[in-house]
Amino acid sequence: MNAIKTITLASCVLAMLASIDAHAQASEGAGMAPAAPMTQSTKAQNHALNKKVRAALVKTKGLKTENIIVKAHGDAVMLEGTVPDASQIDLAMTAAKGVPGVASVDNHLTIKEPGQ
Known part of the structure; x- marks a missing residue:
């Protein structure tokens, strides 16, 4: 049971770190124009x-x-x-x-x- 809790906790931490990294990347490119959606x-x-x-x-x-x-x-x-x-x-x-x-x-x- 401890192994499942450890894996779950590790997954949550990785997801949180990935979202922080993604937010930092998105914030840096604030001056870039977004790609036009395909109409x-x-x-x-x-x-x-x-x-x-x-x-x-x-x-x-x-x-x-x-x-x-x-x-x-x-x-x-x-x-x-x-x-x-x-x-x-x-x-x-x-x-x-x-x-x-x-x-x-x-x-x-x-x-x-x-x-x-």
Whole structure:
């Protein structure tokens, strides 16, 4: 029974110390602007850009899009997943950059290993 009380007390002390540290960090950055919350409008814009990029990838001749994931945030697009060879990575980058509204493309595509 003493072990349970000791563990409970230790947990409470750790939680209290963590909250003090978190408060100190929050107080230091009082001059920093908080991150803007994602509004319904922002989500809709991200979704629309995502669809445009996905459509451009699908229309690109010779590009295998089955394993490509598109994520849009603002005017930045991230490509993730696997493609059969290096030329596919270049095709995907070119197609994504050509979509109106895309300012930057962060490419995390990798070459699919044989047998995967």
